[in-house]
Structures are given as C-alpha cells and as structure tokens.
Amino acid sequence: MKNTLIIGAGGVGGVVVHKCVMNKAVFGTITLASRRLESCQKIADQLPAGAIGIAQVNADHTDEVIALIQKTKADIVINVALPYQDLAIMDACIATKTPYLDTANYEHPDLAKFEYKEQWARHEAFQKAGVMALLGSGFDPGATNVFCAYAQKHYFDTIETIDILDCNGGDHGYAFATNFNPEINLREVSANGRYWENGKWVETKPMEIHFTWDYPEVGEKESYLLYHEEMESLVKHIKGLKRIRFFMTFGPSYLKHMEVLQNVGMLGIEPVEHKGQKIIPIEFLKTLLPDPASLGPRTVGKTNIGIVAEGMKDGKRRKIYLYQVKDHQECYREVKSQAVSYTTGVPAMIGAMLMLQGAWSGQGVFNMEQMNPDPFMDALNAHGLPWQMVELA
Ligand code: NDP
Secondary structure (H helix, E strand, O other): OOEEEEEOOOHHHHHHHHHHHHOHHHHOEEEEEEOOHHHHHHHHOOOOOOOOEEEEOOOOOHHHHHHHHHHHOOOEEEEOOOHHHHHHHHHHHHHHOOOEEEOOOOEOOOOOOEOOHHHHOOHHHHHHHOOEEEEOOEOOOEHHHHHHHHHHHHOOOEEEEEEEEEEEOOEOOOOOOOOOOHHHHHHHHHOOEEEEEOOEEEEEOOOOOEEEEEEOOOEEEEEEEEOOOHHHHHHHHOOOOOEEEEEEEOOHHHHHHHHHHHHOOOOOOOOEEEOOEEEOHHHHHHHHOOOHHHHHHHOEOEEEEEEEEEEEEOOEEEEEEEEEEEEHHHHHHHHOOOHHHHHHHHHHHHHHHHHHHOOOOOOEEEEHHHOOHHHHHHHHHHOOOOEEEEEOO
16 A cells, blocks of 8 residues: 655645545555645545545755655655745655655746756756656646657657647636746746747747637637746757747736736835835735635636647658647536646646556656656546647648
C-alpha cells in the first residue's frame, strides 16, 4: 500500500485529491497538506469521511516538509502549492529520497521571472538520492509537452515548428477574474512575450503578436503570444525544431482591466508604503479578486488546449493539430472545480500514477517530454481528458 502526500489545497489541489481518491488502488493512503488546515478541510468535506488525511505545513520551510514526509512515509510528493515553494519541497524530497512532481516551474517571489535553471541544477542531487523529480505535470506545461513528444514519436520524422494554443472559452460572469492563482496568472501575462526561432529567443512587447484561431467546439478567438515555461525544455528536447511559440486567448474585457491595473501600478511586486504599512500591490489585488476555486459553479463554456505542429514525415510535409476540449460544468459536476484547475490536476494525478506504477522512472530531474508519451496519452483518454488529432495539411 502506497502513501501519497499532496501539498497545496487550492483549485488544482482539490482536483488532484478527488482524482487520487478515485484511483485509491494506486495512491493508497492520501494526505493533503497546506499552509492553512481549513483549506484542506474544505476539500476533505467534499469527500466521504476518512477518504484522506489532512495536515498543516508551511512548505517554504524544508524542515517542515521533511518532517511531514517522514510522518506520512510518503512514496511520492505531489506539489500543487505555488511555484515559490518548488525548491524547498524539492530539497525535502532530496533529503528524504522521495520522488517529486510539480505543475509549474520555480519563481522567486521578488522577481517576475520563471525559468528551470534552479530546478535543473538539482539533477545530480536527485540522481544521488536515487529518485525522480518530474517537472511541469499540469496541462501547459504538462500535457502540451507530451503532445509534442507524441507527435515526434508517431507523426513526424522531424518537427520544424510548434505553436501551443491555449484557449479558455469559459465565462464566469465577472467583469474580471483569473482562472488560477491571480498573482501567478497576472505576472505571467503582463510580462514581455518571447518565442524561439532559429536557435535564439526573440522578445516581444506584452500582447504585441496576435492572431485569430478557430478553436474546435469553442469558436474563433483572438490569441496572444506569451512566453510560457514549457518552451524552455522543449527547445532542448525536440530535435530539429526551428520555431516554437505559445499563444493564449484573452477577451477584450480582460485585456482592458489588465491595462488599467498595469497603468495604476496594481500589478507591482515591489512593496509600497500605505498608511504606515508595507503592502505589495499584486498581493492586495489578489485579496480583492474572486478566489479561483469559487469560479467553479458559475463558469460555463469550454477550454481547448493543443499544439499545431508542422514538419516532415516520409519525405512529405505534414501539419497536424492535436488538442483537448473540456467543458467547465462537466468538471464541476465531477470534482467541484472549473476546467482550468481540472485540466491541470488530472495530468498531475496521471504523472504521479505513472511514477508510482513504474511506467515512468528515472533518477534525476526530468521534463515531461523526456518520458515515453504513450501511457500518458492513454491515461488522458481514460481519466477525463480525451484528445483528438486532425491533419491540417
Ligand atoms: P491556488 O492559489 O488556488 O492554490 C495554491 C495553494 O497553495 C493554496 O491552497 C495555498 O494554501 C497553498 N500554499 C501557498 N503557499 C504555501 C506554503 N508556503 N505552504 C503550503 N501551502 C501553500 O493555486 P492553484 O491551485 O490555481 O495553482 C496551484 C499550482 O498549479 C500553481 O503552482 C500554479 O502555477 C500551477 N498551475 C499549473 C498549470 C499548468 O497547466 N501547468 C495551470 C494552472 C496552475 P492555503 O490555502 O492553505 O493558504
């Protein structure tokens, strides 16, 4: 019987817990830990009594995580807290020789910048500990990386270009709200854009490059070029790639709010003095905005996330679109969450399942596309995220 420790009782954490409980034969005894015990209790209350254990932990402190891993005898740690906690939790896993999985790469709280450098730097330490760390097992990063690996393995000899297309066609009825942690979301979309072409990164202004794409089951949406973390590992691992870009859809109301908030300084990450107290504007904004976990019951519509890949197969040019569509209300009925948390939490559960079952194994730090994509793609179909592939040319 395995022991599973999940850290982070937010929107994504809730989905991971529900899905692990549905697959208890794999995950065994499940403990959900978070900074506030009441966040864990809220999720535990959605489940049959005794389905999970709960615990309080401040995952910024490696020693607290070590103590919890030892107490729960965890066979795996699923980190769905915030990116700020990644390194402290990874270090606890190294110290206790415990496999590790997360869904987002490390961010320093004081720098609006994210990169894999510090997590990759722990490769040798994980090797020495003899265990695996799997980075970015959400949807994007996560399923999108596996889509690229699957396309590489089954549809192409060489992939030349990849566009990752992320559309949330959901409507929550608020003038402005974010679908996952507002601080992380707003930091991501207000930063300069960046894409990779002919061996180097090209920087753009925020929202400078955009085009209209017709998303199956959602419709036409304006899609904006952003920097997104999975590109950093994909350019290393997809051989022969000439260009990779990432696009996300935003509605006019979202963009107008973003522009105003930016102009008045509400997206700032530096502390400002307010009536004798120091406050960080973006943290205060998070307090004002709806909690993403509360959007579930009111969000209608669908998400559609996928990749368009172009390259050569058997001497012929080929272009494919591999995508996944998910309905917000269907997610809510199943696990009391909207589709953005669902499409992140299910791949986290699947990655952990493949690690516990030994289908994905290794010693060191790995990104998703380094693993055999086949069992993951099968599991997406089996656990609520069926995907489709169409030929575009
Ligand atoms: P939420 O803000 O809803 O949840 C984060 C949770 O982490 C909260 O419950 C919070 O605890 C907990 N937490 C924060 N700090 C600590 C700490 N120091 N110690 C322990 N627990 C802590 O975020 P989401 O659920 O939306 O996102 C979770 C993760 O998933 C993030 O890293 C996000 O970037 C990532 N993500 C990845 C996606 C992908 O496709 N790859 C897409 C969307 C999100 P508490 O409530 O107890 O205070």
